[in-house]
Amino acid sequence: QVQLVESGGGLVQAGGSLRLSCAHSGRTFSKAAMGWFRQAPGKEREFVAAISWSGGNTYYADSVKGRFTISRDNAKNTVYLQMNSLKPEDTAVYYCVARYDSGIHITESDYDYWGQGTQVTVSS
Numbered sequence: 001q002v003q004l005v006e007s008g009g010g011l012v013q014a015g016g017s018l019r020l021s022c023a024h025s026g027r028t029f030s031k032a033a034m035g036w037f038r039q040a041p042g043k044e045r046e047f048v049a050a051i052s053w054s055g056g057n058t059y060y061a062d063s064v065k066g067r068f069t070i071s072r073d074n075a076k077n078t079v080y081l082q083m084n085s086l087k088p089e090d091t092a093v094y095y096c097v098a099r100y101d102s103g104i105h106i107t108e109s110d111y112d113y114w115g116q117g118t119q120v121t122v123s124s
Contacts, residue, residue, distance in 0.1 A: 002026035002113045004096045009118030012086055016122070020081040022096030022115060029077040030054075033099045036070065036081045037108060038092035038120075045108060048094070049081060052104045059104055064090075086122045093117040 008020040024032065035050035049070040050059045058070050069082040079096060097111035105111060 004115035006115045006118040011121045017084045022079045024077045030074040034079040035097045040092040088124045
């Protein structure tokens with residue numbers, strides 16, 4: 001059974017940084033395309049970033065490009081989201097997602113597995 005467990009969320013001031021982690025278990029992590037989505041209060045869930053199973057390809061939402069970096073450590077079965085220059089509008093619950101293929105995916109319905117989410121709050 002696949003499990004995705006996010007950690008690293010919290011409260012930070014605008015301009016600050018956080019690093020989210022997602023621990024993966026239950027299948028071969030190196031065969032999983034991974035991603036992050038987020039959902040702010042009263043808004044629809046939106047794509048944030050994605051990474052291919054090798055880590056060689058990444059893709060970002062325009063709203064986070066240049067500020068966020070997705071990476072993975074296949075030896076540790078973990079994917080990361082480094083978030084810098086945080087803004088109040090980045091406040092949301094952040095979800096880690098997985099799909100087992102060699103592609104890179106930005107659509108919510110493409111992903112088969114979801115974590116429970118971690119709250120990120122950016123104060124102004």
